Amino acid sequence: MFEQMNEQLKSSLKPVSDLAALNMSTLQTLTEKQSALYSSLMSDGMAFVEKATQQKDLTSLAETQKAYAEQLQETLTDAAKDTYGLLTATQQKAGEMVKGMSEEFAASFTVTQ
Numbered sequence: 001m002f003e004q005m006n007e008q009l010k011s012s013l014k015p016v017s018d019l020a021a022l023n024m025s026t027l028q029t030l031t032e033k034q035s036a037l038y039s040s041l042m043s044d045g046m047a048f049v050e051k052a053t054q055q056k057d058l059t060s061l062a063e064t065q066k067a068y069a070e071q072l073q074e075t076l077t078d079a080a081k082d083t084y085g086l087l088t089a090t091q092q093k094a095g096e097m098v099k100g101m102s103e104e105f106a107a108s109f110t111v112t113q
Contacts, residue, residue, distance in 0.1 A: 023090075026086065
């Protein structure tokens, strides 16, 4: 009797555990992407400063700054697109999981009555 209750509890908590695993995986991926973005921004910023200090006139400095700003905008746009894609995919997967949980719950409730 106790083993049966234990198994039912484990099987009923499995979808919640799967959802938590999905969330952890997504957070880990986001953390890695944000860390790579931060490293990229820092190295690009340092390269810009080094290049900007080598410019002799205002026109060259403005061109260097413009190129850096365009690169920065592209980097941030790509990062935002990647993050949005990851979160959208995770949301769809989580929605499917929740739908599956509700269908299982409804089926088990119908069978037991």
